[in-house]
Each structure stands twice: as structure tokens, then as C-alpha cells.
Amino acid sequence: xxxKPSVAIIGVGLIGGSIGLALKKNALAADxxxxxxxxxxxxEAETVGAVDRSTTDLAEGVREAExxxxxxxxxxxxxxxxxxxxxxxxxxxxxxxxxxxxxxxRELAEPLPRGCRFLGGHPLAGSEKKGxxxxxxxxFRDRLAxxxxxxxxxxxxxxxxxxxxxxxxSQVIAMEPAEHDRILAMTSHLPHAVAVxxxxxxTEKAYPFTGTGFRDxxxxxxxxxxxxxxxFSANRHHVLHSxxxxxxxLARLREAxxxxxxxxxxxxxxEAKNHRDALGS
Amino acid sequence: xxxKPSVAIIGVGLIGGSIGLALKKNALAADxxxxxxxxxxxxEAETVGAVDRSTTDLAEGVREAExxxxxxxxxxxxxxxxxxxxxxxxxxxxxxxxxxxxxxxRELAEPLPRGCRFLGGHPLAGSEKKGxxxxxxxxFRDRLAxxxxxxxxxxxxxxxxxxxxxxxxSQVIAMEPAEHDRILAMTSHLPHAVAVxxxxxxTEKAYPFTGTGFRDxxxxxxxxxxxxxxxFSANRHHVLHSxxxxxxxLARLREAxxxxxxxxxxxxxxEAKNHRDALGS
Numbered sequence: 001x002x003x004k005p006s007v008a009i010i011g012v013g014l015i016g017g018s019i020g021l022a023l024k025k026n027a028l029a030a031d032x033x034x035x036x037x038x039x040x041x042x043x044e045a046e047t048v049g050a051v052d053r054s055t056t057d058l059a060e061g062v063r064e065a066e067x068x069x070x071x072x073x074x075x076x077x078x079x080x081x082x083x084x085x086x087x088x089x090x091x092x093x094x095x096x097x098x099x100x101x102x103x104x105x106r107e108l109a110e111p112l113p114r115g116c117r118f119l120g121g122h123p124l125a126g127s128e129k130k131g132x133x134x135x136x137x138x139x140f141r142d143r144l145a146x147x148x149x150x151x152x153x154x155x156x157x158x159x160x161x162x163x164x165x166x167x168x169x170s171q172v173i174a175m176e177p178a179e180h181d182r183i184l185a186m187t188s189h190l191p192h193a194v195a196v197x198x199x200x201x202x203t204e205k206a207y208p209f210t211g212t213g214f215r216d217x218x219x220x221x222x223x224x225x226x227x228x229x230x231x232f233s234a235n236r237h238h239v240l241h242s243x244x245x246x247x248x249x250l251a252r253l254r255e256a257x258x259x260x261x262x263x264x265x266x267x268x269x270x271e272a273k274n275h276r277d278a279l280g281s
Numbered sequence: 282x283x284x285k286p287s288v289a290i291i292g293v294g295l296i297g298g299s300i301g302l303a304l305k306k307n308a309l310a311a312d313x314x315x316x317x318x319x320x321x322x323x324x325e326a327e328t329v330g331a332v333d334r335s336t337t338d339l340a341e342g343v344r345e346a347e348x349x350x351x352x353x354x355x356x357x358x359x360x361x362x363x364x365x366x367x368x369x370x371x372x373x374x375x376x377x378x379x380x381x382x383x384x385x386x387r388e389l390a391e392p393l394p395r396g397c398r399f400l401g402g403h404p405l406a407g408s409e410k411k412g413x414x415x416x417x418x419x420x421f422r423d424r425l426a427x428x429x430x431x432x433x434x435x436x437x438x439x440x441x442x443x444x445x446x447x448x449x450x451s452q453v454i455a456m457e458p459a460e461h462d463r464i465l466a467m468t469s470h471l472p473h474a475v476a477v478x479x480x481x482x483x484t485e486k487a488y489p490f491t492g493t494g495f496r497d498x499x500x501x502x503x504x505x506x507x508x509x510x511x512x513f514s515a516n517r518h519h520v521l522h523s524x525x526x527x528x529x530x531l532a533r534l535r536e537a538x539x540x541x542x543x544x545x546x547x548x549x550x551x552e553a554k555n556h557r558d559a560l561g562s
Contacts, residue, residue, distance in 0.1 A: 143492075183490050191499070193535075199556040200534075200556065201526050210468045211424075213472050217475055217476055218498075218553075218556075218557050220497070221553040225554055246531075249478040250524065252478075253474055254474075262510050265510050265514075266507070269477060275499075275502070281496075
């Protein structure tokens with residue numbers, strides 16, 4: 001393979017589009033083809049310069065690709081990886097940007113055809129904004145990119161993706177898919193669940209009485225229901241566990257309030273403040 | 282009373298300081314005295330022009346006041362109102378800016394000395410920033426100010442405070458103290474409880490894996506533990522009720538995830554999204 005591979009990106013929304021821009025800005029790809037099922041999104045990706053050309057035909061789009069980024073919704077990633085592996089260059093490396101890893105890596109545990117390999121990835125970057133028009137070449141700068149090689153994955157594949165994500169400005173961490181899902185259940189999927197439950201609790205009559213506090217805390221509930229249905233489903237086990245851990249803390253808080261006991265309530269408020277202060281603003 | 286009253290503000294942090302600036306900018310007060318127990322905060326309030334003069338002596342500070350804003354922490358408001366009523370002008374009107382109203386209004390149900398009256402208030406404005414140096418004359422512009430007159434409160438008192446808050450740019454709503462506390466338990470105290478429980482759930486090992494989602498959802502947990510201990514205590518009954526309503530929604534979400542049932546999970550995600558979208562960004 002050349003130092004600069006031919007790249008295909010399946011799914012050119014915010015993440016796929018930003019990968020395209022970052023690859024091009026940092027001269028990490030010979031060329032970039034965008035693939036999607038909506039012509040409109042592909043035109044947007046071309047307009048912002050995230051891809052050199054684009055097509056709605058997956059088989060055609062990946063034909064020259066030595067490296068494929070699958071940036072589809074979580075529920076479609078395995079299928080798109082398998083489809084791409086049938087039509088791209090022999091021995092190509094395929095990776096993804098999905099928010100869950102265990103299910104995808106399990107579904108793709110069998111060897112891919114024609115010497116192609118899959119190695120899962122997840123850049124911890126995003127925004128509530130959608131679409132390539134909000135894409136940025138710097139979206140991944142100073143952010144974590146997690147790679148989840150399965151046992152026995154060729155060391156070169158990991159190194160290639162590591163170098164690539166570092167080239168886009170990310171810090172790279174490799175971990176087990178299950179470990180990724182366990183941690184992300186707490187740091188990403190739990191806050192989403194909490195925001196959803198909070199927004200669902202609100203009555204219409206109370207809308208005028210919400211301020212920045214309610215809006216910040218419930219912001220994630222504005223996310224795409226289909227996308228999040230798939231994420232919760234794919235990471236079901238760990239999500240349930242994190243909801244239970246959260247429910248325990250909420251019950252602790254509830255009991256301290258119920259007993260009107262500052263000796264119980266204040267330490268909990270202080271403990272939470274310490275955690276939150278450690279994260280910065 | 283003159284059209285422009287002499288005003289005293291007890292507690293000149295962000296809210297008290299902003300009231301001072303807003304009164305002065307909109308020419309609503311003859312003069313404004315700031316009262317506090319920390320000289321440093323008072324100097325800050327003078328520096329930003331929120332008060333004309335300031336003192337740590339409450340009795341001396343309210344001596345000429347015809348209108349007193351008590352902007353102390355929730356747990357001290359009743360005491361400060363009673364103290365002020367003993368030393369201010371006869372027949373003065375006293376109000377507050379506390380986040381809970383039922384307990385305060387109950388504690389102040391007995392007539393105040395010397396013809397003074399208390400009428401509770403709560404401007405729905407704020408910021409995570411503290412101190413008069415962050416105060417703004419426009420903090421209350423286009424925000425709600427809630428007034429909670431008790432039965433039999435003189436109509437002129439309500440009208441005076443209404444006119445004053447409108448003069449500072451607020452929309453004014455009058456309601457029962459209990460109704461205020463019930464609604465605010467949902468729109469303000471519940472998100473705080475949720476943010477605290479979420480931050481308390483986080484393990485240190487997971488810090489690097491948090492993004493804007495976790496940070497937004499847990500932001501309120503950085504609030505002052507003493508202040509929030511007092512708010513939860515003062516509004517205990519309604520806070521418990523709102524935590525229970527939230528816990529029901531979370532349990533609904535948990536069950537849908539547990540059953541891996543999109544026909545249960547998606548409608549809940551959509552319902553939450555509808556509520557959240559209605560609030561704006």
C-alpha cells in the first residue's frame with residue numbers, strides 16, 4: 001500500500017465529513033470518495049471539500065479504496081463493513097466510528113473476504129449539529145480516538161490507524177471492545193438516558209419556568225431517537241448497569257433529602273461537585 | 282412613599298448586584314445601599330456601580346430604606362427580613378429573591394413590626410458565575426419574575442413590585458408559594474438533583490472519556506453544596522415528588538432497554554425530544 005492510501009468514507013455526516021476534511025487538511029489520503037444513500041448529503045460533503053467525489057453506489061465507491069471508514073449509524077455498521085469488503089481493494093483495512101463496539105466487533109469476528117480486515121474505532125468527538133455542512137477538519141484535534149483491535153489483529157493495522165488518527169490531531173487509546181462499551185455507557189449513554197428521562201418528566205405547563213439549568217441538563221434529549229434506540233440496544237447490558245449505578249446515587253440523594261439530614265446530603269453534594277469540577281467547564 | 286424609593290439590598294452577589302444595577306440603569310430607585318457580611322463583596326458591588334454605598338451593619342444599612350430586597354441564601358432569608366423590618370422605615374415593603382417560597386412565606390406569615398410587609402419574589406435568572414463582578418443590569422430582561430403574595434396582601438404592594446420588576450425588563454407572574462415550589466421543584470431543583478447523581482456516578486478512571494454531553498448534563502453539580510442543601514431542605518416535599526416522577530420515567534426507559542423493545546423505547550425518546558425541542562437551544 002502507498003504511504004497515502006485511497007480512502008472511502010461510508011456516511012458523510014458530521015463525523016464522516018470531518019474525517020474527510022481532516023484527512024485532506026493533513027495530507028493523509030491520496031483521494032477520498034464519499035458514499036451515502038442521500039444525494040443531498042453527498043453534495044454537501046463535496047461542497048465543503050470533505051470528499052473528492054461521491055456516489056450513492058457503495059460497491060462502485062469503494063472499488064479503489066485501500067482504507068474504508070464506515071461512519072454509518074450503529075445499527076448498520078456491520079452490514080456496510082461486509083458489503084464494502086466484497087468490493088474494495090484486496091487486503092484493504094476497514095474501520096468505523098460507531099459509539100458502541102462490542103456488538104459490532106462480535107458481528108465482524110469472522111474473517112472478511114479477500115484478505116480485508118476490520119478494526120473498530122470510535123473518535124470521542126461530536127456535536128449536536130448534524131451534517132457535513134457542520135464538519136470541521138479540527139473536530140478530532142485534542143480529542144480521544146479509541147481503537148478496539150480484537151485478539152490477533154495484525155499489529156500493522158493498529159499502527160496504521162493509530163498514525164492516521166494522530167495525524168488528525170487525536171490522542172489514541174487501544175482497549176477491549178467490552179471495556180470501551182462499559183466506560184462509554186457511563187460517560188456517554190448514561191447522560192443521554194438521564195436527559196431523556198428528565199425531558200420526559202417535564203409538563204408543558206412548566207415550559208415557561210425552565211432556565212439554562214434545565215436546558216443544559218436535558219440538552220442531549222434532542223438527539224435522534226432512531227440513532228439512540230440503536231445505541232441503547234447495541235450496548236444494552238452496560239447501559240442497564242450504568243442506569244442502575246445512577247439510580248443508586250439518586251436514591252442516596254433522595255433519602256438524604258427525605259431525612260432532611262445535612263450530614264448525609266452535604267457530603268453527597270460535595271462529592272458530586274468534586275467530580276464535576278475535575279472535568280472543567 | 283416617593284415615586285423613587287430608597288432601596289436596601291441585603292446580599293450583593295450576582296442576583297443582589299444585578300438588582301442594584303438594574304434599578305439604577307432604569308432609574309427605579311432614589312438610592313441603593315448594599316448590605317453584606319463580607320467587606321470584599323461589598324467593595325465589589327460598589328466598584329461595579331451596583332450600590333451607592335455599602336455597610337456590613339444591617340440595622341444601619343436599612344435605616345432609610347422604603348424598599349428592601351433580601352438576596353441572602355434561602356436558609357437566612359426569613360431571619361434577614363425580620364431583622365430588616367425592625368430597623369428600616371415604618372411601613373416599608375420587603376421582598377426577596379429566594380429559590381423556594383413556601384417555607385419562607387410560612388415563616389413570615391405573622392405581621393412584621395411597624396407596619397412593614399413582606400411579599401415573596403423569585404426572578405428566574407442566574408448563572409453559574411458568582412459575585413457582583415458578574416452582575417448585569419440586563420440579567421432579568423425577558424426573564425420571568427415570580428411574585429408570591431399571601432392571601433390578604435395589599436394590592437398596592439403587589440402592583441409596586443410588579444411595576445418594579447417590569448421596569449427591570451422582566452415579565453411578572455403572581456402565584457401561590459406552594460404552586461411556585463411545585464413547579465420549580467421540577468424545572469430547577471430536579472435537574473440539579475439529576476446532575477448531582479450523575480456526577481456522583483462517575484468514576485475517576487472515566488474522566489478522560491467524558492465529552493460535552495456528560496459535561497452539559499452534569500454542569501449543575503458544580504453548584505454550591507451549602508446553598509443547595511438549603512434549597513432541597515426548604516422544598517423537601519416537592520423535590521421528593523419530582524425525583525419520584527423522574528425515577529418513574531427512568532424506570533420506563535430502563536425497562537424498554539431491558540426488553541430491547543423499539544416499540545417502547547422509540548416513543549419515549551421521541552416524547553422526550555418533543556419536550557426538549559420545545560424549549561429551544
